[in-house]
Amino acid sequence: MAQIKPIILLDRDGVINQDSDAYVKSVDEWLPIPGSIKSIAALSKAGFQIFIVTNQSGIARGYYDENTLQAMHDKMNLLVKEEGGSIAGIQYCPHGPDDDCTCRKPKSGMIENIEAQLDLSFEDYPAIMVGDSLRDLQAGKARGCSPVLVLTGKGRETQYKKIDFHFEVYTDLAAFTIATLQKYS
Template sequence: MGNPNRKLIVLDRDGVINVDSDAYIKTPDEWIALPGSLEAIARLNHAGYRVAVATNQSGIGRGLFDMATLNAMHLKMHRAAAAVGARIDAVFFCPHTSEDHCECRKPKPGMLKMIAERFEIDPAHTPSVGDSLRDLQAAAALGFPTHLVRTGKGEKTLAAGNLPPGTKVHDDLRAFALDFLSEEHE
């Protein structure tokens, strides 16, 4: 499989890195980083981890925004990350709606499978962080250790239960980074 020495962390986007909205994040102006999230990515980078984002973006399939707008949102995210010394190595996204029955839309694991192949990593050594059950289900299907943050939909997800076995819960991405890096050094 992958190389356990290739250090990567997979993050969901909306509700983990940036503020989420039930009406979708449709413009760069609506893309607002959660407090401490980009600094958390910088901390992970400084510890030798690359970061890949795996995000369902059905707003494209629903016609709420186009690829140019998604690219502008991600440009804003990359620039905001760079401003605090953070780097996001890749953004994988699914543009489909659930009606498309694709393999990449979480909770299906297609997007995470693509990340594992592209980065040549071993899922068993690659934490995946999300705020919704489908993030965790997609990761657990391939054996990624699952981490739930309470930001975004996280509180609702936690209250609903049925998390994949072994899921660890963190207040936010900053707490995940601190917890994860302190465990790594034990």
């Protein structure tokens, strides 16, 4: 019997593209981490559904607007498509840390939206949340996803935080992709 391929949820900044403490504010500043686009395409071509789950408080802070964010996502989607892959969906939280929304990670509202879209629960269907921060791992864990930390972005700092649950660690999205393709081939 074939193994069920998990849904893969990816944080954006620090996992797919280079992060910045000054925020990624334009299409020109949106720079993919080497290997990340090919990794998404490879996972997609192997039959995995890929969703992006990203906090984008730069909108609430007035650093960029939703049209600029959409242009960044269009660039990401185009690059993945040029490599033969696709992204099934993008969930983003435009709120700031003090807005008390239900979508901003570590809360799990964006992941719950994906579950509703797919009409399933990650408590019952396998899913992996790949991120570079504790809040990524916490949001995924809260919905039953297997948490994975990559050491790009803020990942190296995150690995030394006190985290009271198990998670896997990979150097980057490419290393995670290689291991995942081997595991589910």
